[in-house]
Each structure stands twice: as C-alpha cells, then as structure tokens.
Amino acid sequence: MAQHVAQPTATTPALPAKLPLSAVAPWAAFFGILMLVLLxxxxxxxxxxxxxxxxxxxxxxxxxxxxxxxxxx
Amino acid sequence: MNSATxxxxxxRGMLAGLGAGLLALVVxxxxxxPGVDSAIGFEEAHAPAHEHEVELVSRSLQSTAGLATxxxxxxxxxxxxxxLAFCFAxxxxxxxxxxxxxxxxxxxxxxxxxxxxxxxxxxNPPSVGDPDTIGKRTSLYFLMMVLSVLLAIAATILGKxxxxxxxxxxxxxxxxxxxxxxxxxxxxxxPVINEVPTDFPxxxxxxxxxxxxxxxxxxxxxxxxxxxxxxxxxLNPKPAAAPTGAVPAAN
Numbered sequence: 001m002a003q004h005v006a007q008p009t010a011t012t013p014a015l016p017a018k019l020p021l022s023a024v025a026p027w028a029a030f031f032g033i034l035m036l037v038l039l040x041x042x043x044x045x046x047x048x049x050x051x052x053x054x055x056x057x058x059x060x061x062x063x064x065x066x067x068x069x070x071x072x073x
Numbered sequence: 074m075n076s077a078t079x080x081x082x083x084x085r086g087m088l089a090g091l092g093a094g095l096l097a098l099v100v101x102x103x104x105x106x107p108g109v110d111s112a113i114g115f116e117e118a119h120a121p122a123h124e125h126e127v128e129l130v131s132r133s134l135q136s137t138a139g140l141a142t143x144x145x146x147x148x149x150x151x152x153x154x155x156x157l158a159f160c161f162a163x164x165x166x167x168x169x170x171x172x173x174x175x176x177x178x179x180x181x182x183x184x185x186x187x188x189x190x191x192x193x194x195x196x197n198p199p200s201v202g203d204p205d206t207i208g209k210r211t212s213l214y215f216l217m218m219v220l221s222v223l224l225a226i227a228a229t230i231l232g233k234x235x236x237x238x239x240x241x242x243x244x245x246x247x248x249x250x251x252x253x254x255x256x257x258x259x260x261x262x263x264p265v266i267n268e269v270p271t272d273f274p275x276x277x278x279x280x281x282x283x284x285x286x287x288x289x290x291x292x293x294x295x296x297x298x299x300x301x302x303x304x305x306x307x308l309n310p311k312p313a314a315a316p317t318g319a320v321p322a323a324n
Binding site for chain 2: 015016017018019020021023024026027028031032034035036038039041042043044047048049054055056059060061062063064065066067068069070071072073
C-alpha cells in the first residue's frame with residue numbers, strides 16, 4: 001500500500017472522496033435489480049423455475065450455464 | 074454532479090464487464106468447451122433411450138452464440154453490480170486509489186461470488202446431476218452464494234469497525250477469520266450433493282472444474298483491471314503533474 005514516506009503532500013494519495021450514499025442508492029436499487037434479473041435469465045430460468053414457457057432460454061445458454069457453475073439440469 | 078458520477082461509473086462498469094466477458098469467453102471456448110463436448114459424449118454413450126431426440130438448439134450454436142450470450146450477459150450484469158459496489162467502497166474501505174479499490178473489490182467478489190460457493194457446490198459438466206433434484210440444487214447454490222456475499226460484506230464492515238482498536242493488520246486478520254469460520258460452519262451443515270455417475274471419468278470432471286475456475290478468474294481479474302483503469306481516468310483525470318493545491322476537501 002502507500003509507502004510514500006519521503007514525499008510530502010503533493011504525491012501522497014489522499015483518501016478518495018466518498019460518493020454520498022444518497023447519490024448511489026437510487027442507481028443501486030434500480031440497476032442492481034435489473035442486473036440480478038439478467039443473471040437470473042442466464043443462470044436459472046427454465047431450470048428450477050420458469051417465467052417463459054418452453055426450454056428455449058435454457059437450451060440457448062446451456063453451455064454457459066454449465067461453464068459458469070450454475071446448476072443446469 | 075455526484076449522481077452523474079455514479080451513472081458514469083455504472084456505464085463504465087458495464088463496459089468493463091463486456092470487455093472482461095470477452096476475455097472469459099475466449100477461455101470458456103478454448104478451455105471449457107472440449108470438456109462440455111466430452112461430457113455430452115459420455116452422456117450419449119450411457120443413455121440407452123434417447124431422451125434428447127428433439128434438439129431445440131444445435132450443439133454448434135450452443136457452443137458458440139449461446140455460450141457468448143451467456144458469458145457476455147453474465148459479464149455485463151456483474152460489471153454493473155461491481156460498479157455499484159465500487160461506488161459504495163470508494164473511500165470507505167481504506168486509503169486505496171480508484172484503481173486499487175476496483176481490483177481489491179473484484180478479487181473479493183471472485184472469492185465471495187464464485188470460489189466460496191464453488192468449493193461446496195462445484196460446477197458440473199453435462200451428465201453430472203440428476204434432473205429431479207434441480208430445484209434443490211438451484212436453491213442451495215444460490216443460498217450459498219447469497220450467504221457468502223452477505224458474509225463478505227459483514228466481514229468488511231467488522232474489519233473497519235475493529236481497525237481503530239486493533240490496527241489495520243489485526244482487524245483484517247480477525248475479519249477474515251470470522252468469515253472463514255462462518256463459511257466453514259455453512260459448509261459443515263448444508264447438505265452434501267454428489268450426483269457424479271459412478272463411471273464418469275475423474276480427469277474430465279477435474280479439468281472441467283478447473284476450466285470453470287479459469288473462466289471466473291479471467292472474468293473478475295479483467296473486470297477489476299478494466300473498471301479500475303476507467304474509474305481512475307474518470308475520477309483522477311490527470312495524475313497530479315502540476316500540484317494545483319487541490320485537496321479533496323468535500324468529505
């Protein structure tokens with residue numbers, strides 16, 4: 001980590017400014033859920049649970065599901 | 074202003090996820106697919122009655138376009154999530170630059186999201202796994218993943234709380250030990266799943282699981298490096314060539 005003993009202020013990395021939680025929270029709530037929905041379709045749809053009928057989604061991402069470590073069938 | 078920064082970081086995270094996904098796709102195609110094909114070969118040799126007569130999606134599509142869809146969407150989704158986590162972590166986990174924060178975060182995510190659940194419920198090639206237990210296996214896998222991620226967050230907060238009293242080193246050691254202890258208990262008490270057919274080749278299973286690990290290491294390593302680079306350029310545009318006396322005073 002920061003071994004900037006010799007140099008004074010100019011090159012010492014300051015603690016990066018925090019992003020206020022109130023600015024992050026709305027993005028995290030909306031996009032966090034959206035990303036989880038994407039992961040659900042890649043990882044679990046038409047396996048244990050189905051939103052879309054048939055097996056098209058499952059068959060299409062079949063190899064990815066095995067190789068990404070999700071239980072497949 | 075700050076909301077715009079979060080939006081920028083989110084877009085960069087998803088782009089970083091796409092880039093890392095492309096790298097992981099190369100690994101998946103060249104290291105992973107041979108194992109999938111051999112395992113399907115085993116499945117067909119050992120299934121007397123052909124259940125998979127109707128091929129919805131051909132093998133050649135599954136192993137190329139299908140694989141790409143899955144890996145890239147996975148990369149983009151985790152890229153977005155990593156960017157949001159990065160927004161929370163920046164300046165809160167310690168005195169790390171944006172670049173170092175991103176790599177630290179993605180390393181922790183590789184462990185918490187993938188390696189810890191994998192050690193209990195590892196990736197399985199086709200023909201390993203009883204279709205009748207898919208519900209149970211899916212819930213246990215996601216339970217393990219959620220548990221591991223929440224525990225990693227809790228351990229980070231615990232470490233931060235202990236740091237003023239114990240110092241950074243011992244606080245980190247204690248937090249990691251608590252994480253390992255609770256995960257160990259979860260490993261011990263959650264049910265064991267072993268559905269490997271008796272004559273399934275052990276070397277094939279080993280190589281498949283190693284390639285699954287390699288895919289994740291590539292994905293998260295790439296994500297950490299690319300997101301770190303993009304975030305550094307956004308947040309520290311010029312690496313302080315001229316000290317303009319800009320002390321980040323706000324917080």
